[in-house]
Amino acid sequence: MKQLIELEDHILNKANSEALRLRETLASAGTLVVNVMSSPGSGKTEMISALSNELRSCGDTVAVLVGDCATDHDAKRLAPHVDWVEQIVTKGICHLEPRMLVPYLPELLELTPKYLFIENVGNLVCPVDFDLGESVRISLLSTTEGEDKPAKYPDLFRSCDITVISKVDLAEVVEFSERKAQNFLDQVAPKTRTIKVSARTKEGVPELAQAIREVAQRSRGDEISITES
Amino acid sequence: MHEASLARAVVNTVMDALKDKGLKDQRVTSITLRIGDLAQVDLESLEFAFSFATLETELESCRLMFTSKDAVVRCMDCKRQSSYSTEYFYRCKVCGGPCELVSGKEFDVISLELESSGVQ
Numbered sequence: 001m002k003q004l005i006e007l008e009d010h011i012l013n014k015a016n017s018e019a020l021r022l023r024e025t026l027a028s029a030g031t032l033v034v035n036v037m038s039s040p041g042s043g044k045t046e047m048i049s050a051l052s053n054e055l056r057s058c059g060d061t062v063a064v065l066v067g068d069c070a071t072d073h074d075a076k077r078l079a080p081h082v083d084w085v086e087q088i089v090t091k092g093i094c095h096l097e098p099r100m101l102v103p104y105l106p107e108l109l110e111l112t113p114k115y116l117f118i119e120n121v122g123n124l125v126c127p128v129d130f131d132l133g134e135s136v137r138i139s140l141l142s143t144t145e146g147e148d149k150p151a152k153y154p155d156l157f158r159s160c161d162i163t164v165i166s167k168v169d170l171a172e173v174v175e176f177s178e179r180k181a182q183n184f185l186d187q188v189a190p191k192t193r194t195i196k197v198s199a200r201t202k203e204g205v206p207e208l209a210q211a212i213r214e215v216a217q218r219s220r221g222d223e224i225s226i227t228e229s
Numbered sequence: 230m231h232e233a234s235l236a237r238a239v240v241n242t243v244m245d246a247l248k249d250k251g252l253k254d255q256r257v258t259s260i261t262l263r264i265g266d267l268a269q270v271d272l273e274s275l276e277f278a279f280s281f282a283t284l285e286t287e288l289e290s291c292r293l294m295f296t297s298k299d300a301v302v303r304c305m306d307c308k309r310q311s312s313y314s315t316e317y318f319y320r321c322k323v324c325g326g327p328c329e330l331v332s333g334k335e336f337d338v339i340s341l342e343l344e345s346s347g348v349q
Contacts, residue, residue: 001345002342003344004340007338009337009338011262011337012336014245015238093233094231095231126234128269129336154315155267158319186320190320191327
């Protein structure tokens with residue numbers, strides 16, 4: 001005998017509830033979670049290092065969870081610039097999922113950093129769908145990868161609160177057109193703020209730190225909600 | 230590897246639903262999913278990953294069925310709805326205003342077909 005059961009369950013419900021628990025737990029401990037996503041080699045690690053130096057110079061504590069398919073190279077690169085860092089080796093999985101973060105929660109709750117940056121696996125497709133309990137999403141578009149990345153991968157750029165145009169110190173050499181990039185961003189992500197950053201010259205780093213601080217201030221004591229994804 | 234994670238999520242969603250409804254021991258013969266045009270799910274890859282995710286489980290040899298959902302945007306200024314296209318992305322094709330997504334990101338289990346063992 002056959003029986004048809006009607007349902008209306010989103011397939012990522014379980015992952016989303018884990019993310020919600022992470023967000024609520026970390027927010028009530030006073031930690032702002034920032035999910036950083038972009039293609040490999042666009043400068044996530046350098047940007048987080050520069051940003052962390054800036055935030056720590058004001059006395060704030062910064063923790064980082066960094067995801068890669070293999071090696072702990074990024075954790076080692078980040079270590080001198082942050083208060084706490086752990087490498088998540090995904091062994092080939094192309095994105096981070098909330099369940100991968102859960103084991104670090106007790107340590108994070110003990111440390112209670114002001115900011116937790118999650119450096120996602122370098123990828124412009126898969127990380128989009130996985131809420132990691134963040135309150136801010138940042139994407140990077142490096143000057144070396146071409147202006148039309150937002151048009152080719154609209155979902156990722158659209159899901160972010162801030163797009164960082166990274167490696168701006170190289171813009172002239174690689175003939176990067178900021179106007180073209182901004183046009184593509186305006187099409188795919190009209191509500192996203194753009195900030196130009198060079199982790200090497202520190203251009204834009206204070207502005208980016210300020211943008212994140214503003215979100216942290218808004219979030220404090222408030223109900224936190226992530227942007228449309 | 231994206232679809233491998235999604236296949237596992239399908240399995241978890243179905244197993245949780247069966248448990249919630251007290252139907253844990255029933256054999257599932259098919260699962261129907263609703264997948265939006267912008268859900269970034271490749272159906273063939275998902276089927277392939279699903280066949281591995283269900284090996285030696287209650288869902289082994291269960292079929293996946295799909296229904297699609299068009300991507301539609303609505304202008305936040307003039308309120309006009311239109312089909313999403315990569316010509317305009319999230320800008321209104323009429324007034325140029327910013328658009329929000331009305332549908333297209335769906336990734337839902339909408340029904341299960343069960344075969345009750347031992348019941349005639």
